[in-house]
Amino acid sequence: MSGLVDQILAATKGAGSILAPLVRHTPLIFSPGLSELCRRPIYLKLENLQYSGAFKYRPALFNIIQSLDEAREFGVVTSSSGNFAAAVALAASQHSVRATIVLRPSASTFKAERIKRFGGEIVYCPDDYLAREDHVQVLARRDGLLILHPHDSLLTIAGDGTVGLEIIRDLPDVGAIYVPASGAGLLAGIAVAVQSLNPAPEVIGAQPEANGTLQLSLQTGVRSSRQGITTVADGLTAAQPGKLGLKVAQELVARVATVSENSLTRATGLIFEHTGQRVEAAAAAGLAALMEGPRAPSDIKTVLVLTGGNIAPQTWAAMVSS
């Protein structure tokens, strides 16, 4: 393993110890119905039940705890399509930290409401993924705010990776893990965390076709970006993979599958039908990838990470009934 992977693995183990009493160890449930459908044993990691309703609470909290004095003195700032921002707002308010959240005007109003309810202060920027990051830099320089990156930092990836630590603890003979991906922080974190298993399970990314930048970056070796991404999976709209996530993916990720909008919608409905969980479309990307792929029978125990459940009930209902 490379030095980077070693470094992330050490940080992830640290995050695991620190976060264990503070985050929810979410259930890993076996689904007989989805197993039948996918012709292999399917387990779902219910991060939709994480505090803040998404796995992002883990890296948000870890970032804040690791720099608590600085965060309390200056406050923190982040940008995100919603789930990381809400998680930062929640973790910050729990630790008496002021959180500023930079959103694009096109961000889901449901997610914006959640950020406000958790006590975050929203600042809107021009409707452009890269402009959003510039805006964060400007605020940080002006007011001394501590920048928390939603996917491209060691601490964030280490916090993300604690999902992987729980998976291998609960299912030591897991053979494959499907992870929704765009910035690739969670994908990288899980891929690193499971390296402590021997043999390490295959880790597969699942990304909307409408984005596809991670898959393209892996194919070409060049970090690609794309503007104006529109997908039903509003949690997977990073305009490009993170630098760290891409490096790790190049080394440890088996492949990244892209999935159609129809598959995302259909998979979201199937998850509800078979497990009774309402999740956001991003969370269904792993199942969508499995459904689109060849489905030869297999006994590989396969985990799908359900990354979050933050979708307005009406939006969800309109989507799955369409």
Added chain:
Amino acid sequence: MSGLVDQILAATKGAGSILAPLVRHTPLIFSPGLSELCRRPIYLKLENLQYSGAFKYRPALFNIIQSLDEAREFGVVTSSSGNFAAAVALAASQHSVRATIVLRPSASTFKAERIKRFGGEIVYCPDDYLAREDHVQVLARRDGLLILHPHDSLLTIAGDGTVGLEIIRDLPDVGAIYVPASGAGLLAGIAVAVQSLNPAPEVIGAQPEANGTLQLSLQTGVRSSRQGITTVADGLTAAQPGKLGLKVAQELVARVATVSENSLTRATGLIFEHTGQRVEAAAAAGLAALMEGPRAPSDIKTVLVLTGGNIAPQTWAAMVSS
């Protein structure tokens, strides 16, 4: 406390140790939305995520483990409206025990399918709650089968009570717990388990008006029964409370509220809207009781036990959209 309560408490603590590594410690989630609606802090105990999809897996497994040699030699038999039966079928098949399940023809076909999938052998009896119990006795005498009672036995109530042990571990300052009730096994088990807290939280039963036998029994002091109960909460159709459950309820339960069919339906929808969980109507009885009661603001931390999620998706959809 009476001798009976002491005896159940000891058995429940035993069940807690034995079952801890074998059942799912289900999440207790805080719901901001339901808290706002009910004007008090609301926590949901997600037993719909228990193995077998309902809390009944706990008592089913505990019964089988406690008499494993006998169960393996002769097999077990039970009757139930569905959730206990499915749990027995699952726990039995996991421990190489043959399970015979006596069902009324009116039992939910969804639940019957689950029993078969888990490896249970179904025998139908006349469509009458009391006839079902006679049928169990006949089979037991004829074939030597071990009878597992869905609610009226010490072992079952002790297994049920482990739900209460988890609640007080996760929320030591819980002030009130709402428990769906008809046979009153879970209600009794939880009421006993939480006696180890000081002050012990109020435990409140919630029963469909269409049944009402537990409430009536508590009011009159006489164990009442009722035939031909029809309710959307098909898990709450015991024709009478259990003898043990009633005794415990007389001593430890604050009150039993009855709820209308409309409230059950509405509460099932609200649980989905605010938490993204598809539960069966029986599981919504606690929320229904809270919604029907006076809603003065309070800071009492209140737990609603979501007992199960075993409902056909189509049935659920028709119900919540009605």
